[in-house]
Amino acid sequence: MKNGNQQLNKILNDNKSGSSQVLLNLKKYILRNLYDKEFIEEILLKAASKLNHFASVRNFLRELKSELKKSELPQLKSFLEESILSQEREIEFLFQRNKKYLIKFNSITTLSYSKTLLEVLKLWFEENPKLKIFVLESRPMLEGRLFVKELIKIGFNCELIADAAMNYAVSYSDAVVVGADQILNNGNVVNKIGSYPLALCAKENKKPFIVIATKDKFIHSDKFIPKKKSESEIWNFRHRKLKLTNFYFEEIPKKFITKIFS
Incomplete structure (x- = not known):
């Protein structure tokens, strides 16, 4: 036990x-x-x-x-x-329904570690093994590094970059493709911190911003309240004039989302 x-x-x-x-x-x-x-x-x-x-x-x-x-x-x-x-x-049904749209891309940017997206990418690789994937390292827990390891095992060519360099990745990508933690009733999407600025980069570069999520991510609420996580994941340094804030998730407005595939 x-x-x-x-x-x-x-x-x-x-x-x-x-x-x-x-x-x-x-x-x-x-x-x-x-x-x-x-x-x-x-x-x-x-x-x-x-x-x-x-x-x-x-x-x-x-x-x-x-x-x-x-x-x-x-x-x-x-x-x-x-x-x-x-x-x-x-996941297989999701990919089959949307693969005509997805497989036309030869390079994408993503972030964090999405099991749903990983399984979709396994199927995607069978259709387009030359797809290049830019992955943000995804602070503070750096799960983007873990995601890259899984993508390399599949056979993808990947490029891991710092979160702050996301615009570089988007400018060399055909699309931004991310997973989702929640899809709100108003069409906004909750995902890993960094997803909102990534959506802004996509808009600025005129690249589609695509969300891939299973149906159980949809909720009957318009509200998302972010929860603070451990400060030590950001930095162990402490000072009375320093405030450390650590969020894992943020809300992406519907207006910046091109498509939601579910």
Whole structure:
């Protein structure tokens, strides 16, 4: 059980993976540890406490809570297996619906680490292996570096750049393509910090700004309230005249978004 708790804590405190990857890891963890309903209820409480800022996780927890009330363990097992399979298949359907538009690009800029985008890019590579990808390193957690490693494994040619050099990347790209943490009811998109200025760079360079997201990222709200994260992730230096502010996510206005593919 100790090892199981460590695995759960790793999922709950993962601040580098995108929400889709976190959700998939959570589903698989619950499926592996389907001991009794009380244990699942404990996981639900912990996950809601730590991951409630992810729209896709909130939606899943709500569905699982409902299923928990009316089903026994065999039915819960089937529910989780179907949910995992559905999440994995959705990416392929998403790409097939939109590939005519996407595969015409020969170079793109992105940022952070999006599981959804990564899976789309695996399929994209089969259609256009010459696609070049500029990736912002994505401070403060530098998950862009992790994303580049995954892209290289697939076979892509990549260029990793500092966040502040994003305009350089966009100017040499055919499009900007990002994932999403949430898609608000008003059409605005919440994504990794740096996405808003990246959208502005796309507009200035007359390049399309494309969001790729699964349907569980849509929420029935127009509000996004950013949460501050640990100051030490920015800098350990302290001074009474210095304020450190660390946000992971920000809102991109609808007017700067060319297309949302879901």
